[in-house]
Amino acid sequence: MTKADIVEDIALKTGLTKKEVGETVDLFLDKVGDLLVQGKHLEIRGFGTFKVKERKARMARNPRTGDAVPVPARKVPVFKVSKMLKDRVAEKEKPAPIF
16 A cells, blocks of 8 residues: 555545545654654553664674674664553454364
């Protein structure tokens, strides 16, 4: 599913135009990005948490030459799924009971 598919689905269900929904979705995604750039986190209860984690500097190996290569410390965005969403997904995966 793409962002356009989501916009179309929401527009059909709400009666809003695709343009209005698209602008709202874009504003939401921009806000999430802005918060992450500022180092803040966003918690959406029942869905998950967007946050930034600090990765430590480390030594890695070049797979072609085997030489040690330094990898600098960096910040990476992460998403942690809520328990409620994990449980919802797990329920979908369970096979139907056979009676």
